[in-house]
Amino acid sequence: MTWLRxxxxxxxxxxxxxxxxxxxxFSVALGIMLSLIMxxxxxxxxxxxxxxxxxWPTGATGGIMxxxxxxxxxxxxxxxxxxxxLTTAPQxxxxxxxxxxxxxxxxxxxxxxxxxxxxxxxxxxxxLLAAFFVEGGAPLGGWTAxxxxxxxxxxxxxxxxLGMDCWIVSIALFSxxxxxxxxNFITTVLDMRTQGMDLMRMPLTCWGWFITAIxxxxxxxxxxxxGLLLLMDRNLGTSFFLPAGLVVSxxxxxxxxxxxxxxQHLFWFFGHPEVYIAILPGMGIVSTVxxxxxxKPIFGYKAMVFAMFAIALLGFLVWGHHMFISGMSPYxxxxxxxxxxxxxxxxxxxxxxxxxxxxxxxxxxxxAMLFALGFVSVFVSGGLTGxxxxxxxxxxYFHDTYFVVGHFHMIMGVAAIFAMFSAMxxxxxxxxxxxxxxxxxxxxxxxxxLGVYAIFIPMHFxxxxxxxxxxxxxxELEFLADAGVLQKFTTHSAYFTAxxxxxxxxxxxxxxxxxxxxEVNPWRATTLxxxxxxxxxVHRGPDVYSLPGAREDFVMQQDKK
Amino acid sequence: MKRQTxxxxxxxxxxxxxxxxxxxxxxVRRGLGGDWIALPIPALALWNVLVLAASSAVxxxxxxxxxxxxxxxxxxxxxxxxxxxxxxxxxxxxxxxxVSTNPSSSFFYLLSSLHAAHVIGGIAALAxxxxxxxxxxxAMSALWAYIVLLFRCLQ
Ligand code: HEM
Ligand SMILES: [Cu+2]
Numbered sequence: 001m002t003w004l005r006x007x008x009x010x011x012x013x014x015x016x017x018x019x020x021x022x023x024x025x026f027s028v029a030l031g032i033m034l035s036l037i038m039x040x041x042x043x044x045x046x047x048x049x050x051x052x053x054x055x056w057p058t059g060a061t062g063g064i065m066x067x068x069x070x071x072x073x074x075x076x077x078x079x080x081x082x083x084x085x086l087t088t089a090p091q092x093x094x095x096x097x098x099x100x101x102x103x104x105x106x107x108x109x110x111x112x113x114x115x116x117x118x119x120x121x122x123x124x125x126x127x128l129l130a131a132f133f134v135e136g137g138a139p140l141g142g143w144t145a146x147x148x149x150x151x152x153x154x155x156x157x158x159x160x161x162l163g164m165d166c167w168i169v170s171i172a173l174f175s176x177x178x179x180x181x182x183x184n185f186i187t188t189v190l191d192m193r194t195q196g197m198d199l200m201r202m203p204l205t206c207w208g209w210f211i212t213a214i215x216x217x218x219x220x221x222x223x224x225x226x227g228l229l230l231l232m233d234r235n236l237g238t239s240f241f242l243p244a245g246l247v248v249s250x251x252x253x254x255x256x257x258x259x260x261x262x263x264q265h266l267f268w269f270f271g272h273p274e275v276y277i278a279i280l281p282g283m284g285i286v287s288t289v290x291x292x293x294x295x296k297p298i299f300g301y302k303a304m305v306f307a308m309f310a311i312a313l314l315g316f317l318v319w320g321h322h323m324f325i326s327g328m329s330p331y332x333x334x335x336x337x338x339x340x341x342x343x344x345x346x347x348x349x350x351x352x353x354x355x356x357x358x359x360x361x362x363x364x365x366x367x368a369m370l371f372a373l374g375f376v377s378v379f380v381s382g383g384l385t386g387x388x389x390x391x392x393x394x395x396x397y398f399h400d401t402y403f404v405v406g407h408f409h410m411i412m413g414v415a416a417i418f419a420m421f422s423a424m425x426x427x428x429x430x431x432x433x434x435x436x437x438x439x440x441x442x443x444x445x446x447x448x449x450l451g452v453y454a455i456f457i458p459m460h461f462x463x464x465x466x467x468x469x470x471x472x473x474x475x476e477l478e479f480l481a482d483a484g485v486l487q488k489f490t491t492h493s494a495y496f497t498a499x500x501x502x503x504x505x506x507x508x509x510x511x512x513x514x515x516x517x518x519e520v521n522p523w524r525a526t527t528l529x530x531x532x533x534x535x536x537x538v539h540r541g542p543d544v545y546s547l548p549g550a551r552e553d554f555v556m557q558q559d560k561k
Numbered sequence: 562m563k564r565q566t567x568x569x570x571x572x573x574x575x576x577x578x579x580x581x582x583x584x585x586x587x588x589v590r591r592g593l594g595g596d597w598i599a600l601p602i603p604a605l606a607l608w609n610v611l612v613l614a615a616s617s618a619v620x621x622x623x624x625x626x627x628x629x630x631x632x633x634x635x636x637x638x639x640x641x642x643x644x645x646x647x648x649x650x651x652x653x654x655x656x657x658x659x660v661s662t663n664p665s666s667s668f669f670y671l672l673s674s675l676h677a678a679h680v681i682g683g684i685a686a687l688a689x690x691x692x693x694x695x696x697x698x699x700a701m702s703a704l705w706a707y708i709v710l711l712f713r714c715l716q
Contacts (some may be wrong), residue, residue, distance in 0.1 A: 220580040
């Protein structure tokens with residue numbers, strides 16, 4: 001019983017943080033396996049694989065993958081990655097563990113609510129995975145579940161039946177869990193800071209979690225509302241998203257008057273802020289790590305906070321850039337475009353300040369630092385292609401091509417994952433009391449860095465050639481006849497990069513049990529989580545390094561002098 | 562406690578976002594085509610605005626006078642509201658408006674049942690004597706008035 005209370009149904013923020021991280025570990029491993037199967041299929045669409053038939057008797061009869069099976073793998077891959085990896089580990093995982101420690105709070109504001117958020121997220125994950133096992137299998141509609149096909153049921157494809165219902169219920173549960181988490185995070189920051197910890201003395205990590213929680217609070221309710229409407233269209237015969245005269249699989253559908261575009265508005269009003277939910281905690285972590293391993297204060301702390309708020313605000317005003325080809329008025333498109341490009345300003349401020357932070361610093365290239373630098377690199381590479389996609393005239397061509405797939409994997413997928421690696425290498429000593437192996441960390445970084453560029457840069461070229469997204473097979477497309485080499489290169493890079501992650505997992509699990517014991521403050525950082533006493537009083541900002549004439553090259557936040 | 566008040570305000574913001582999203586969906590859906598039929602809202606739905614308002618007033622009084630009895634009276638009025646809402650739905654379906662009859666009735670059933678679910682949560686909070694429950698409760702009264710007003714305006 002006590003074991004259950006301390007390790008499973010615990011209300012301790014540290015345990016819950018670790019639970020979120022484990023959930024994300026599981027999801028990312030599964031998500032990567034699915035992506036490898038997809039990449040394999042893309043270069044060998046006719047291959048007969050015995051175990052496909054075993055796993056998916058209807059989706060891969062005789063071992064040959066159907067397009068529907070490909071789409072269902074893609075849907076679960078995207079959903080796992082966006083929701084169960086990028087929205088859980090950076091916020092629910094590291095945020096839960098370190099926010100209270102960094103602001104000197106005994107725990108989150110509502111420990112029981114915190115536990116409920118985790119278990120609701122867990123239930124959401126089970127519901128999503130259940131989609132594989134219900135009749136018809138997992139849904140086909142991608143992580144965006146566009147109607148009309150998502151609103152019609154089985155007739156729109158095998159996974160669009162029960163599998164789609166599983167997806168919607170899973171996402172609704174996930175939204176509720178995220179809302180509970182957001183309320184907890186915001187309240188903790190507002191009401192639980194220790195003496196002297198003014199808002200403007202919080203480490204930027206806390207600002208990242210705080211602003212992410214604000215975005216979640218405003219965005220997830222909209223997704224929840226959209227999900228309810230979709231469920232009603234599917235199961236109660238309403239017509240929110242379904243127009244009249246729709247003929248699917250040769251059958252006239254009994255709906256009238258609705259519009260699938262309405263879903264797109266609701267979904268993307270959530271969807272764009274969601275990408276900031278995924279990346280803002282990472283921005284906070286990277287800021288801290290760059291500062292610690294440059295032994296310099298953050299360059300432009302206030303500007304960093306301001307930029308995060310600006311990104312959050314603009315994030316709610318740009319959803320239309322996902323819908324340029326939906327037939328919107330060119331005036332709206334223009335407005336969305338200008339606002340989208342405006343996000344470049346705070347993003348550039350952040351990048352400039354990260355460079356300013358390491359400029360002239362005493363750089364220590366630990367694995368955490370390398371991944372933070374890698375984050376800046378992929379954030380810039382991924383951000384630049386966003387400038388293309390943000391313009392209606394260019395997006396007309398690029399929309400739904402592999403250019404988009406390359407873009408969002410870079411800026412959202414890889415950047416956020418790099419931030420998580422950085423956080424893991426940085427906080428491992430605090431979380432597990434041991435050190436991870438640094439040389440292995442270096443190898444892991446350099447190979448991963450090469451690997452992700454090798455996977456995702458070619459996708460941009462495929463997109464420029466016109467390769468459409470969400471296709472299981474390109475052989476019929478003559479204009480892509482020359483793209484075979486690129487496809488093969490991408491797939492083999494994916495195998496390579498996935499294999500490299502075994503180095504990380506090996507290092508992680510070994511260090512957890514056998515790693516050398518860690519000192520209390522191995523990186524000589526200044527923030528509160530690195531010192532043992534509870535509820536300290538705080539006397540300064542988070543990043544005082546390299547004071548001339550000081551005994552040490554850093555001053556802890558709670559030290560008087 | 563201060564943090565419970567903070568949390569309830571945040572919760573109300575989140576709930577507000579759900580209902581704003583549904584409201585804007587409703588305006589868009591109504592503007593889409595000619596198939597929107599004005600919904601004959603049962604008179605009981607209007608009376609129910611008063612029931613919840615009365616409940617809020619009694620709750621406020623109970624706070625001022627520090628009276629347990631009034632607190633329970635407010636809670637009982639909340640339960641009465643839920644009971645009467647069931648009758649509202651019955652009246653509506655007897656008038657021929659079910660969930661799928663028309664987008665107006667679809668939205669009405671959705672908004673009112675979502676609101677009722679939140680009221681039931683509020684009743685639980687009142688029963689548990691949570692310190693920040695009154696704030697939430699007043700917001701739920703206001704929300705029902707808003708929903709009724711919305712449908713009146715879209716006649
Ligand atoms: C080894 C790393 C990865 C590989 C090889 C990979 C590969 C792929 C492939 C092949 C697709 C399908 C594209 C299509 O058919 O249109 C895809 C879609 C997607 N991936 Fe990944 N991926 C990886 C990691 C990630 C990560 C870290 C994220 C986190 C954001 C992510 C998010 C997505 C999303 C959101 C989609 C779109 C699904 C949809 O169209 O609905 N992926 N990925
Ligand atoms: Cu966007």
